[in-house]
Amino acid sequence: MPRYTDHDVEHYDRPRRRTRPRTKDRPAHEDAVDGMVVTVDRGRFTLLVGDTVVTAMKARPLGRKGVVVGDRVRVVGDVSGEDGALARIVEVTERSTVLRRTADDDDPVERVIVANATQLVVVTALTDPEPRPRLIDRALVAAFDAGLSPLLALTKADLADPEVLLSTYRSLGVPWVVTHRGEDRVVHGLDALRERLAGQISVLVGHSGVGKSTLVNALVPDARRETGHVNAVTGRGRHTSTSAILLPLPAEWGEQGWIVDTPGIRSFGLAHVQPEHLIEAFPDLDEMTEECPRGCTHSEDEPECGLDDALRDGVADPERVASFRRLLAARSITEY
Template identity: 55%
Template sequence: MARRSSTRRDWDETDVRVRAHKSGSRPRTKDRPAHEDAVTGRVVTVDRGRYTAVLDEDTDAERLVVAVRAKELRRRPVVAGDLVGLVGDVTGAPDTLARLVRIEERSTVLRRSADDDDPVERVVVANADQLVVVVAAAEPEPRTGFVDRALVAAYDAGIDPLLCITKTDLRDPAGLVAHYTALDLPVLVSGPAAGAAPAGDGASLPLDRGLVEALRERLDGRVSVLLGHSGVGKSTLVNALTGADRATGGVNAVTGRGRHTSSSALALKVEDASPGSWIIDTPGIRSFGLAHVDPDRIVEAFDELGGAIAECPKGCRHTEDSPGCALDGWVARGRAGAAGAARLASLRRLLRAREGSGDAPEDKELGVG
């Protein structure tokens, strides 16, 4: 056998020289910068991927800064009321953009689902401590189903609710107020239209100064969310309390419904109030589902009925056909107050809605007015 040349050698894969690819030359890491230099701001509105936040609020340096969200936060919702960390250009000068790099821990989260059987949660606002539910005594007709949904959402989020009734010059609100007498629920009621405060344009609703000032006192030093159907005077209230010029609208004479006027949630400072007094005006959300709330939590939100849970059998669904449900006996014994039967019916409409039937669609809607 012929001998191999001494100039040749055995080759293997270790001899192959591989040129590093330009995109893979650095080791990958999941570590993100801490952004210790980030400044904290409060998000006041969100518009098509742009986040407007107020920095250094209640100081001489207070300013609005527009920011875009950092790539690592793209799967996390940022909503009005969020406290966020901002880096980059935070001067607030025209045509500048900061970068939103962190969402601070939220104290409260007001949530909804698109419907009662939709498992996807939507965050409405963050860090609010009061929910003001605005309804009209008439035009449009008050819907206790809507109020009850709002109360359930508030109690589930750990937010204090407040009921505000407008248009009492059109109808005595005593029946509506009586529906919630057994609850520890503050209620503010408008007075006669003769004492109306200026409301802005011709389509605005007259509001008496007494209601405006009573509500201003309740809002003082708090972050409050206003919810209400279209046409109840919510945006008019916001204008009177903040000096803003939110669009207002009337009620359709044929359908009895208001015209949606706001399109985005907006946090506004309350005029003539302590620092930290904010109103978050909500947009015309088309549906306010409670799929994220456990049925027992829904019952507990009906404070005058919640005590009956301890007497129900394990796994009770609390509906009319639930064997051994203690709610009926609780109401029959008068333990839920004079409006107990009506409140129980309202509760069971909510519970049935989770199973595919119950509240009318308009009871789930939130609007503006």
């Protein structure tokens, strides 16, 4: 029996979908205004349009194009910022930098963490929890690959000597700042960090429990980021930041700066990083590899690498070459 009879309204033909002629012409959106993505939450985007906080959604013509924290966008619709108002993101402008990672080294899917940042701040505690140099190495590799300036922010210097960890990274030329909490529970050593953050868009990354949210609250008093504690049994911290958020630094600092607080990480896949991109971040070493055979990865087991020739000739700094090759090896080390 047919589903409908001649007496049912549903029997008659309905207009078919997509009967409207397609056109390549798209609205010019000449009335669109500029905004910056502050945070992303389940398909809704919080933007700063001037000084106004605006909630927006992605326009359909953008398709699968991702919109991430730090993106500069063009917006139409209701940008009043009033309760219940909703704007539309119609364009994502070209990104100057992209910080990305993969979940694992064999994962082909890249995950963009933040766009248009200028500096990557690797936050690590000197103890409680213990530093994880391999995870730090991987974060530095991601920074060099993305064209970001790296910075080490060492916390809890009141509990351990920073020199032990700093000796590992000094040859790379990575700058650092050291902070600690006094008996008054106030974070000390922030002046040097403020100088490094002023005028920059800085992404703070680090595994849980290193004091990242504590630093954010000290730098931006009204941020009110939740802080956690370190499990005494596992030595691991508890995730307190659940999504990345862009925060403006206080205006009294002078030149406008921003920080991006990110959730604590436990892995930093580098499947997207190629050796030739990594060595470009070290111009002095890159120059020594001009005569390397095609496809040379510049690792220790390469038979004709220019770095080995430079070491034999006394041109290269052995500690710097060793540090670079340690970063190179970090791409394939899965335990950290």
